[in-house]
Structures are given as C-alpha cells and as structure tokens.
Amino acid sequence: MLKIEGKSIIQLDINGEIRETPVHPSDVLLYTLREELGLTGAKPGCENGDCGACTVLVDGWPVKACLMLSVEAIGHKITTVEGLNNATIQKAFVENWGFQCGYCTSGFLMVCHSLAYNHPNADEYVMEEWLQSNICRCTSYEEIRKAVNSVLMPASKG
C-alpha cells in the first residue's frame, strides 16, 4: 500500500522526465506543477473544475489539475502544455487564430491534443462533447473548432 503521511518528497513522471517534488498529500496537482515545478502552462481559473484552463493529460486523457491530488499522479504519465513540443495541434491553433488573450489556450490545446490522439476520426458531435469541458471568455470557439477540424483525419470530414 502506498502511504504518504505528512509533507513528503515524491517522484512524478512529467513530460517524459522524472521530477522530484515536495508535496503535502492535500496539495492539488495544479499547485505542485506551478508552484513547486515551475510548470506554469496549466492556468488557475475557477479552481473548481468548471473552466478547463488547468487541463493536463494523465496517461493521455484530459484531467483538470485543480481537481486531482498531486499524490494521485504517482505512477502515471503527466503531460502539460510544456510537453507538447510543437505538436500539430499547436500549429493548427496558430494557423486558425484559435486564441485571443491566450489564458484558456493551454487547456484547450491539451483537450484537443488528446481528442486527436484518442479519436482521430471524431465527428462534430464528439468534438463538441470534448470541447465543452473548456471555456474561452474571448469566445474563440469557431476558430478553435476550425483548428481541431484541421488536425482530425480526413475520414471524419466526409
């Protein structure tokens, strides 16, 4: 049984790198990423699971880092926007003007990246279902939709 009692040093697999970090078991992943590891790509927004600005990937699936304990990430692969490394979806956002102020962008990128990987043939219904997890207050939704569409496989555009 894994036991984390009191403030401890844990190892996390983040963006393909094993990082050691101090945590309290009650720390949420968003805090550890930003304040302990300097990975500020995941943004604090509502911190209540509503806005999606803090979305990261855990084993390839989107998760809101404000609602996950850092200690839960032990043994799992975490990917933040810093780990995308010029992924296709990033280029698509630039080419399709998929952002304005940019605060929500890293969260959207993570969801879209996961969608394109897990459902490369996603139709409009699936795309909408996934993207409803995130909020853009600049309302760049149409541009974001175009960006995602541009990276999905042609079969889905039939």
Added chain:
Amino acid sequence: MIPFNFDYYRPDTLEEATRAYRELDSRSLEPVYYSGGSEIISMARVHNIYTKAVIDLKAIPECNVLEFREDRLFIGSSVTLSRISEENPYPLLSKACSRIADHTMQCRITIGGNLGGTIIYREASLPLLLSDCEVIVTSSGSLSRVPLAEVFRERLLLPRGEFIVQFVIRKEYAAVPYVHVKKTRNEKIDYPLVSVAALKKDGRIRLALSGVCPFPFRSADIEDRLNDMNDSWGIRIDKALEYLPAPILNDISGSNGYRKFVLKNTLLNTLRTLEAMH
C-alpha cells in the same frame, strides 16, 4: 487549495483498504474512501468535507474491472464515466454517464463516486436501478452480493467502512430498447431539471428519474400507471405523477411548476418512443 492537510493511502487490495479504514477510524482520523476525488476536493476546498485521511481505491484491481463474465456485466466502482462511455458495454448507462458533468470531468468521476457522493442527482444510478443491478460490497475483508435497491434508497446506505466494489448487471440489459433524456435549464452541461432513463423489458416500460425530487428514484407505482394500457398517454402520465415520492424540486434552476411541465412532456415523448420499439 484544500485548506487543511490529510494523509493519503492507496491500498492494493480490498483487505488493505478495509483494514486501513478501521485503523484510521480507530485513531479518529475521520477517513474517507476516495476514488475520482473531484467532489471530495471541491467540497474540502469550501470546508464542506473534513478528513485527516483519504483512502484511494483506484489501485485495487477488483474496483477497476469492466467486463462480461458469462451472462453478467461487472463494473468496478472505480471505473470512470468516460471509460464506460468509451467501451459502451451497456448503452443506457453509457448515455447517462456521458451527460454527467463535462467530458474532462468524466475522465475522473467514477461510477462508485457518482452514487456515493453528496450531490443529490446521482444520475448514474438510474440505469442501474432499471436493470435490477446487484452490488458486491466489502466489509471487514468479506464480500457480499446484494441488490442495489437494498443499499441505495435516495442515496447510498452502506454501514460505516463499507464500500461498493462492483456493480453486476445481467447481460440482457445491454440490448433492450431505451430512452435517456436530460433536460437542463440553459447550458448543456448542468445539473438536471429532469433526467429520464427508461427501458422496455418483457413488453413493460421501466422508468427512473433524477432532478424531479431531491433524490433519484425508480417507483413501482409510477411504472404501474405508465404501463396501464387502458388509459391514454396523457392520463397515464397524470396518474403516474400522483405517485412521486417527494414534492417536486423548486429552486433557482427551475420552479416546481416548470419542472412538472418539462417532466410531463418528456414522459410523453418517452412513452411514444418506447411503445413504438420492440
């Protein structure tokens, strides 16, 4: 940020989990079982939940099964809503799971957590109640299998320290005609004004509701009225609504009158759809 500290335990076996609970409880650490965690974290942040120890059930293999064995479907309580939707072993349940919170949250929320949480809607329970689901429950290292309806009335009624390990559903429910409709006030992602799950089994309509009363429910009286073919659809619905188990919710998301209006229309469409299906 969670404004208090606690310790974290991630058992690998059922026995470790129940033993940890007993031990932590005996030290007055107010342990809570934890799976997806989203509700516990958000409640803890605003001081609605307090604990000094969380016991994370996600590493226990039995809590993570999602498979058919002979004529039964077994779903571990730590299986996420998104995994149920993706693998789609029981379409009505998949549909209900895909309308709880948003997709990213569905990657965290577990089916056990949805039933065991404090948020009143517990919409994943509806398809389970309709399929006469059984649950495997652990306590003190032993397992027992009981009908869900015995341990879930309005909310989960397990004794302290017990938790659901698995949900067990007969395979035949994966292939029955069904309807799932969730009506919300405005946004697609919201708590329900009315959430209707219904299926047709052996020529009879079964119905479960969330968002109507302060708890989810399935009612034999309501089903009897809805299946009374001597009456028209409208009369059947009017009679059925006399058997609601509690007053209709009346809050900022929808008045009781509006919820009743939405419910009646949704029930009418549900009856029309299911009666045309064989």
